[in-house]
Amino acid sequence: MDKGNLDHKLFLFFLEDHITFFTNKVDTDVHQHHYIQVTLSLDKMFTVEIEQEVFQTSGIIIDSNKPHKLQGTNGWQLYVLVNPESSFGETLHHKLEDNGFYSFDYIDMALLSKFKSIESLQQYKQFLQQLMETLQLHKIEAHSPLDPRIQQVINYIGNTQFEEITIKKLSEYIFLSESRLSHLFKAEMGISLTSFLVHEKLKRAFLLIFTGMKMTDAAIEAGFHSSSHFTRSVRDKLGMSPSSIRKDSIYLKV
Template structure:
């Protein structure tokens, strides 16, 4: 079992944010949101106890739930630790979740066995021991429990898309545009967008936005203020960044940053 006293002393009222290519995850004991919706599919697991979630006015107490993208909801965590996975619905990961759990419904309440199998992955100890390697192992095993471990079968990426990925990784995000990228590989914007989604499993605009969010939080967690971080990451203003974060994460940037740690995985 989790060492409650140790957790309270070391991590009380904290948020640990992990940024991956197809999802964002955070461990926290400070979630108490108002109604909001975001573009991500959300998986929430109680590390110790359940939580209360209201989805479009229907309220329930549970220990594990999957909520489809763009569904209005609010959550009260009782100051207990939960794991949140915010998965891009256009990624292979997101498509696998939709196929397995959300084909005929907008919400899937995880069963006792599913929650027990996830908890047995030693999820309770993650806030104390979290690092990139341990998280990668955990997320791989979680996908196996959810029966989606083969969602990202390896294939050789089209050379043109590989060139785009390399360019995005090296070029200033504040100056990046789909038009410029399409000109670079001599494709129309619509053809590039189609090919990128086909190869990567996520739209090009979503990929770029995800990169901007990642860069902004990286800069913030390395000491730059919110406004300068937002501008350098390619947002038009700090308010644009704040609106985007609320839309994608359901929380304001300042709420996420306070008493938080950041890890790229």
Template sequence: MNYIIKHGRNFIAISNKIEADRHKHWLIQMFLSGQKEINIEVKGQQVTCCAILVNINTPHTFKTEGKPHFTMLIDPTTKLGRAMKILLMKHPFYIFPHEKNVAMQQKFQSILIQRCHNDIQSFIQTIISQFPYSNLDNFDDRVNKILNLLDRYVYKGEFQQVNYFSKKANLSESRLGHLFKEETGIPLKSYIVLRKLQKAYELIFNGENITTAALSAGFDSPSHLAYTNKMMTGMSATSIIKDSEFLKVF
């Protein structure tokens, strides 16, 4: 069982096949066990729980050991990601309280039995509803402009350069870099790479092969995509895609 789901700029997996080596990335990651508890290493610490959020840029490793799990990779610039960051603050992880675990696990166990696409969508909405984001502060207008440009991503060489965005924002490269990191918590260069990886997977979800997806997303080669993916997910792109069913939830 391996469902891969795209929800806006966030990616979700329902799988019993995750074998992720030690890695870190600029995404928040959520793990939820379908049975009993999760054993996960976060920043060198062994943690046992039913559900956990792992903060951005935090080393962790995780294996499903053949048991079904839910995991979500959340872009921290999205409203959902920003709501999650409130729980994390500057801590490497956040363990969900028991009462939330029970509700999420019960819903998760039901979709594992039914395996209905509508039920999966409903479950994802149940997860998202745990993180209200109605009172979030807005990003600086110049940061929003960069994020909006990246939402309209069409690969061309200049689009990967900080200089391109600094001109659009009417700021020097150093000032834009400082502002973007201050507002989002992520270096702009790293975020551009992250969006390239997101774009590559979106193309793969739409039926492109890895080579075409890599080049269309702006990677120098399929091996460049493979290296970036391994560094950021702890897994090979091939192992993620193999025997997977792709769904899209808006």
């Protein structure tokens, strides 16, 4: 697939602690969301508004729940939305300034252009590692093997209908108290179990949507109470509506 020749598309990557967009279709009103946002230009500068300060930049990190507006001006940008509770999120926090954002003076366009040819998880991780080093962010350390109980939980979540999943059921499944499971999960995964479940529901819903299922049906199938519950969750986590993500978009699960 030649991504470089496609117009007005959005490519969507879901991983355990972050979501990555590659798009030329984002022009937002003032909004805020749960994730720490990294936006990097692949060709030309874009316009950002934060707390009535308007400026142009080639790259920026914006803190969680920080109101902002972005005008992509039809250029291609890479968006990385990172769960602030994750170790990746903590790494980004070290780069943020007191005003809640950090603008980059230089972006390696040649490196960013490599994103267009990613076809596998290994390639994506290599790209992300190179990107972190280029942006002078602390290197993401490899995780030690997961506690087998947490691996059991992750496997259970992946093989079970979400409407049947609760923290109580998960704790009973591995014979731990709810508080102990929550603490252990955060320690092992760098993200709270509650946030992980919401993230997984979103991932499952969009996978169903991009394979042809109607949005309402996909939301219910993925474990949301209703389509409105799904829409609120998407706006809270991603800062966009589900319909704007679905339109002219391509989902790449790596």
